[in-house]
Amino acid sequence: MRKIFLSGLLFAVILGSGYFFAQNFFSPKVAEAESGLVKYNGKIQHIFVHSLIIYPEKAQSDTDNATGYRDNMITVKQFETIIQELYDNNFILINSQSLYSFNANGKIKQNTLYLPKGKRPLILSLDDLSYYPYMKNGGFANKLVLDNGIVKTEVITPEGKKTITNDGDAVPIVDEFVKEHPDFSQDGAKGIIALTGFQGILGYRTQLKNAQGDVERASVLPVVDALKKTGWIFASHSFTHNQVFLRETISTAELAKDISKWKAQVESLVGPTNIFVGPFGEVFKEGDSRRQQLIDAGFNVFYGVGLDGYFKFFSDHFVMNRIDIDGYRLTHNPKTLFRMFGISMK
Numbered sequence: 440m441r442k443i444f445l446s447g448l449l450f451a452v453i454l455g456s457g458y459f460f461a462q463n464f465f466s467p468k469v470a471e472a473e474s475g476l477v478k479y480n481g482k483i484q485h486i487f488v489h490s491l492i493i494y495p496e497k498a499q500s501d502t503d504n505a506t507g508y509r510d511n512m513i514t515v516k517q518f519e520t521i522i523q524e525l526y527d528n529n530f531i532l533i534n535s536q537s538l539y540s541f542n543a544n545g546k547i548k549q550n551t552l553y554l555p556k557g558k559r560p561l562i563l564s565l566d567d568l569s570y571y572p573y574m575k576n577g578g579f580a581n582k583l584v585l586d587n588g589i590v591k592t593e594v595i596t597p598e599g600k601k602t603i604t605n606d607g608d609a610v611p612i613v614d615e616f617v618k619e620h621p622d623f624s625q626d627g628a629k630g631i632i633a634l635t636g637f638q639g640i641l642g643y644r645t646q647l648k649n650a651q652g653d654v655e656r657a658s659v660l661p662v663v664d665a666l667k668k669t670g671w672i673f674a675s676h677s678f679t680h681n682q683v684f685l686r687e688t689i690s691t692a693e694l695a696k697d698i699s700k701w702k703a704q705v706e707s708l709v710g711p712t713n714i715f716v717g718p719f720g721e722v723f724k725e726g727d728s729r730r731q732q733l734i735d736a737g738f739n740v741f742y743g744v745g746l747d748g749y750f751k752f753f754s755d756h757f758v759m760n761r762i763d764i765d766g767y768r769l770t771h772n773p774k775t776l777f778r779m780f781g782i783s784m785k
């Protein structure tokens with residue numbers, strides 16, 4: 440990010456232009472003629488999922504959490520069906536960072552999007568990819584691991600056997616799908632991985648202060664690196680995901696502490712990011728000093744939650760709502776999901 444920005448500055452100076460367009464610094468006509476891409480003016484969709492349920496019967500039998508799993512998650516089977524439907528309906532995964540450019544003064548500008556003819560842009564994000572300890576008996580994967588350099592899922596079967604699979608969560612499923620259908624992704628883009636830090640990341644207990652913490656932190660780095668090389672980008676999902684975000688009562692001091700913990704314990708592993716994926720969809724209202732606090736800390740792209748299609752560029756930041764693809768939406772808004780995405784779940 441920082442590197443791109445710096446080289447962008449150089450280009451901007453050389454070209455004498457205020458903005459550097461990482462994707463489209465050549466003229467639009469050249470872009471269309473030489474690349475076969477066309478200017479896209481329609482709606483840009485953004486969906487997100489949580490970790491996928493591999494064993495639904497385990498999720499249902501985990502009585503403490505079964506309701507949460509039912510409302511907030513979907514199964515591997517459902518996700519595989521949805522991905523196929525999105526592809527069949529001409530969606531293409533795009534890099535969310537191609538939507539905007541920042542100039543040297545931190546002013547943001549919306550970029551023109553160029554897509555293969557007939558394609559509809561889709562941003563995918565994955566929230567809470569931590570494999571929280573409470574999910575241990577819920578029928579989810581255990582962690583993301585590398586298998587011959589490829590990111591896969593470590594899964595404990597109901598019989599207690601540890602296996603490595605390529606369909607235990609969204610990351611390997613999307614990777615595999617794009618491998619089979621390269622036209623489902625623009626330039627290899629996959630999605631945004633939104634991480635908290637209070638229970639570590641990606642199934643590694645990187646928050647631990649002891650020697651085990653050192654092992655976990657060292658072990659996750661190659662996985663992070665492999666994800667970055669395969670089209671995934673990282674975002675902050677707050678460090679704590681505390682209920683004070685949901686209630687919107689978080690104080691300036693608490694937010695400052697949350698930000699500094701995320702930077703110390705998560706940014707130190709995944710690298711800097713300007714993306715803040717609001718916990719519980721909380722991105723604070725326009726003019727709220729806490730949004731400004733996040734901007735001052737380097738987060739100037741905000742993703743909330745909502746069916747309303749909220750998409751707004753401010754002078755120095757950008758806010759977009761995302762649609763949760765989960766049990767709640769599939770049950771309560773099937774017609775909306777069909778109309779917007781062709782998701783029918785038949």
Ligand SMILES: [Zn+2]
Binds near residue numbers: 567676
């Ligand atoms: Zn979350």
